[in-house]
Amino acid sequence: MITRFEDEDYNTLVLTFDKNSDIxxxxxxxxxxxxxxxxxxxxxxVTYGRNTPPDYESKMEELNYQESELSDEVKLNIDFAKRNxxxxxxxxxxxxxxxxxxxxxxxxxxxxxxxGMTSTxxxxxxxxxxxxxxxxxxxxxxxxxxxxFLLQINKLILEGFYYNAGKVRSTPAKIGGTTWIPSIPIExxxxxxxxDILNSKLDDVSLAIExxxxxxxxxxxxxxxxxxAVIFANHHLISRGLGIISIPGDLVEDYxxxxxxxxxxxxxxxxxxxxKDKCYVSLKG
Numbered sequence: 001m002i003t004r005f006e007d008e009d010y011n012t013l014v015l016t017f018d019k020n021s022d023i024x025x026x027x028x029x030x031x032x033x034x035x036x037x038x039x040x041x042x043x044x045x046v047t048y049g050r051n052t053p054p055d056y057e058s059k060m061e062e063l064n065y066q067e068s069e070l071s072d073e074v075k076l077n078i079d080f081a082k083r084n085x086x087x088x089x090x091x092x093x094x095x096x097x098x099x100x101x102x103x104x105x106x107x108x109x110x111x112x113x114x115x116g117m118t119s120t121x122x123x124x125x126x127x128x129x130x131x132x133x134x135x136x137x138x139x140x141x142x143x144x145x146x147x148x149f150l151l152q153i154n155k156l157i158l159e160g161f162y163y164n165a166g167k168v169r170s171t172p173a174k175i176g177g178t179t180w181i182p183s184i185p186i187e188x189x190x191x192x193x194x195x196d197i198l199n200s201k202l203d204d205v206s207l208a209i210e211x212x213x214x215x216x217x218x219x220x221x222x223x224x225x226x227x228x229a230v231i232f233a234n235h236h237l238i239s240r241g242l243g244i245i246s247i248p249g250d251l252v253e254d255y256x257x258x259x260x261x262x263x264x265x266x267x268x269x270x271x272x273x274x275x276k277d278k279c280y281v282s283l284k285g
Contacts, residue, residue: 070138070141070142071241073240073241073283074141074142074238074239074240074241076241076283077237077238077240077241077242077243077244077283078136078138078141078238080243080244080283081132081136081234081238081244082136084244084246084281085109085129085132086102086105086106086109086110087102087246088132088230088234088244088246089105089109089125089128089129089132090102090105090106090249091246091247091248091249091252092128092226092227092230092246092247093105093121093124093125093128094247094249094252095226095227095230095247095252095255095256096124096226096227098121098124098125099117099118099121100117100121100125102249104116104117105125108122108125108126108129109125109129123160123161124227127156127157127158127159127160127161128157128227128231130156130159131153131156131157131227131228131231132231134152134153134156135153135231135234135235135238136238141235141238141239142239145198145211145232145235145236146194146195146198147187147190147191147194147195149232149235150194150215150220150228150232151166151167151168152166153228153231153232153235154166154220154221154224154225154228157224157227157228157231158221158222158223158224161223161224162222162223164222165221165222166221167221167222168185168186168187168190168220168221169184169185169219169220169221169222170184171184171222172184173219173222175219175260175263177256177260178260178263178264180260180263180264182217182218182219182263185218185219185220190218190220193214193218194211194214197210197211197214198211204236204237204240204242205237205242205276205280205282206272206276207236208233208234208236208237208242208245209233209245209272209275209276209280210272211229211232211233211236212229212230212232212233212245212275213229213262213271213272213275214229215228215229215232215233216229216259217262217263230245230246230247233245234246241283242282242283242284243280243281243282243283243284244280244281245275245279245280245281246279246281247275247278247279248278248279251278251279254274255271255274255279258270258271258274259271
């Protein structure tokens with residue numbers, strides 16, 4: 001499991017792997033890793049606009065941190081995603097109904113200054129920026145997608161909004177524009193369903209689209225399901241050097257209509273083709 005904990009100086013992210021290469025977790029104190037008899041500590045310290053802690057290197061060496069080597073294709077895809085970060089976040093903001101402009105999103109991402117937006121909408125954009133920075137971190141991009149990884153993305157997206165950020169929804173939810181009501185998710189079922197998708201024989205682009213649609217429809221979290229879904233799916237694509245997926249702002253209304261149909265179980269292939277034809281940008285030519 002991915003655990004994020006904080007002190008007054010740093011936002012600290014911990015990814016750890018046990019002897020069977022499964023993700024495990026520890027809280028509050030990095031030294032507890034030794035008590036878990038870890039084989040590897042894969043990543044520590046993602047800082048957003050802060051300096052790296054002075055004892056970073058010594059802690060990495062102490063805990064047998066191992067750097068992973070990225071392929072040229074993945075490096076190229078990370079650079080591509082970073083160059084298109086403002087566009088991706090703007091499109092996600094449009095999908096979420098955030099009242100903003102491309103210029104405002106660009107200003108928030110690059111300078112932190114903006115006029116004409118509510119503090120709530122600004123925080124949503126800032127949290128999207130943090131979530132993208134997280135998944136594009138060199139070693140995080142190589143982590144496997146799983147349930148815990150999904151929780152961490154949602155936690156970053158909803159930070160400052162909900163006490164239950166990054167936790168499975170336990171209250172009823174309603175979707176605007178449809179009478180369809182998502183069931184309350186059960187964690188063990190979500191883990192199983194997610195693993196079924198991840199272990200399917202779909203090609204990687206189709207699998208990313210399945211992940212995106214599954215997270216949106218399952219309504220796993222109290223909020224931010226669409227934002228979480230898009231970033232989760234993009235991690236799958238970028239980690240394989242396959243491009244990015246982003247629902248263009250001018251196609252949001254078309255997408256939402258298809259999404260309602262998908263929720264209701266109608267013409268489910270149409271939205272998948274829409275995502276592949278209109279929203280997916282390949283780096284493979």
